[in-house]
Amino acid sequence: MSALDHVDLELLNALAEDHRATVVALAERLGLSRNTVQARMAKLERSGVFLSFERAMSPAALGYAIDAILHVQVRQADLPRITAELQEIPEVVQCHGMSGPVDLLVRVAARDTQHLFDIDARILAIDGVERTETSLAMGEVIGYRVRPLLAAARRGN
Structure with a gap:
């Protein structure tokens, strides 16, 4: 997988905050064109950044x-x-x-x-x-999460 740049990290953070966001909404939020967001999403998907798109159910x-x-x-x-x-x-x-x-x-x-x-x-x-x-399992105390990792990556840690 190639290194993630600042735009990739901002896009991933926006998706982590609102996983249902549309490409148009992401483009508006990040100040990018819809085509740029779509191309970035396709690149991230091909490189294996995204896990399953299956909706989690109880x-x-x-x-x-x-x-x-x-x-x-x-x-x-x-x-x-x-x-x-x-x-x-x-x-x-x-x-x-x-x-x-x-x-x-x-x-x-x-x-x-x-x-x-x-x-x-x-x-x-x-x-x-x-x-x-x-x-x-008596209960989930910390669910699956990546936002702290994204925050660290955005800080350069």
């Missing part, structure tokens, strides 16, 4: 009241296949490869504790999964 609103984190240990040689199989489990909402004693950090949404037990059993049944350890 699993609880869909009937999945339990948010759990599973620490999963696997046979390393089987990691790509295991990850592909995890992706087929609808209740797996996120998965990170980790360094250290835990290989995967898997976030799951469950309707109730029995459902969580069943999800864990399905994960353990995947060939190559050696062990899981489950923790319940």
